[in-house]
Amino acid sequence: DSGVTQTPKHLITATGQRVTLRCSPRSGDLSVYWYQQSLDQGLQFLIQYYNGEERAKGNILERFSAQQFPDLHSELNLSSLELGDSALYFCASSSPPVETQYFGPGTRLLVL
């Protein structure tokens, strides 16, 4: 158990809908990262937050957004969902000065 929690574990929804994925980092970790894992693209970095502020952006679509709250948990919002958004979404957390990222169990999203 990495100490990172994610909810829900599974999510089935329809095209055009909006969903919210939640992540709670390990106790004391200030950074939260979101990654998408699909069969064709592998593990891809989406966005990073550090202590409530956006720190880095990767291949995140404009339909996707995220935030980190004062209690350090983070939410990833996916809107106008398309079939191609079906994937595993992982969050990871870390704290400086060590870059080690610990991953949560993921949320499996299926868009029908």
Add this chain to the structure above:
Amino acid sequence: GENVEQHPSTLSVQEGDSAVIKCTYSDSASNYFPWYKQELGKGPQLIIDIRSNVGEKKDQRIAVTLNKTAKHFSLHITETQPEDSAVYFCAASKRSQGNLIFGKGTKLSVKP
């Protein structure tokens, strides 16, 4: 941007044999190289990592080597066991950017 290539994509070994997975990276500024193990239905689990000021690191049956000049790093697993069967990912990052760039993964099968 950074690109990480990983080989082979699949690897089958007999129990007790050694397994080697190789990765190359493109950005010479990358200085942190973790390896993750992902079992079916679970999130990536950190198994070992190495920083650019070190050439080799060992942890029991697992070792990682880094050649900064050639920009490649390798994972070595000795005395493989069936429970080592999983998908292994290498990754790279720069201190200035915490996000990880992942290889495409290697599916390791250890036959009893």
